[in-house]
Amino acid sequence: MPDSDAPATPGPDEDVVSLLLAQHARIEQLFLLVIGSTGDTRRDAFDDLVKLLAAHETAEEEVVHPLARTLPGGGGDAMVDERLAEERQAKETLKTLISGGVDADGFDTGIILLRDAVLTHARYEERYEFPQLRQHVPADRLRTLAGAVRAAEATAPTRPHPSTQSATGNLAVGPALAVIDRVRDAVRKPSDS
Template sequence: MGHGGNVIDELTTDHREVEELFGRIEALPPGDGQRKTYAEQATIELVRHSVAEEEYLYPAVRKHVPGGDSIADKEIADHAEVEQVMKDLERCEADDPEFDRLVGKLMAEVREHVRDEEENLFPALRASTTPDELDQLGEKVRTAKKTAPTRPHPAAPDTPPGNKLLGPGAGMVDRLRDALSGRGKS
């Protein structure tokens, strides 16, 4: 959940962890119950990651990167699409035919989003901010992930101040539900 380093290093490490979970899903045969477990773990990580980006990364992109408003708006729209797929996936068991379609769609959308961030957004942010600002953003992102929700909430606000006000409360409820149900545990 928290890796250390500047915001780009932190988020890139998150990307690699989610890709590892996707690889585990792909390695298992359709209908295998462990696919659902890995999909839940990926969802937890993706939701935390997205919330932290929406709270801190995208406001910084708006402030520092030329054309940052349109970049941030596109990234937030990508998040909304992925969040809806995760919400739909939440209702499926691994042996449901819809599970395979949705998990495939999730992986494709996330992989495209990651590619875009790593090839375009991250270099633009690095070029327009100082190393100290990137380090400070990294710390803010790590802190945000600790209290972020772990389940998709497509109707929740995705920009400040609404997301910063409501996110920690939703996160607390989600973590309680996860603890009671065992969701996200290997």
């Protein structure tokens, strides 16, 4: 039986922007589930959210943001720098929430603050970065980049690592962090057998 959390192979017409928009919608759903649940359901939803956010941001840092920096008009660097600052802050908040766990005092407030920050960040990408990509990058390249994002996600860490926030940093230490994270996940998760 296929893993329900495993990303589907991008279809021939799926481009990187469509893929990231779908992930934004899934992230929003997971925030609702975390906020509205308790016990194991909340814990599982939070684990899924953490993994999706880590993979999503790693893929953006490795594939999308470097491309956005090259967009005509010279505004790409400032736009990306603003998104990276938002991502860094979200990673720090997420790291704090992970260390305390879903039952910690302050988790409810922290998850709402994180949700607001992440969704605001996503809206900025949707309003400023993604339209620029669609306007200036050929459609066939955007479709190819969907596969590149999937590949980046497959080797991404499963937890936030605020210190690795660039394509170079992710490529240099991301695979090692991903292995460490996946070993930790395997040790912590009871066997599904």
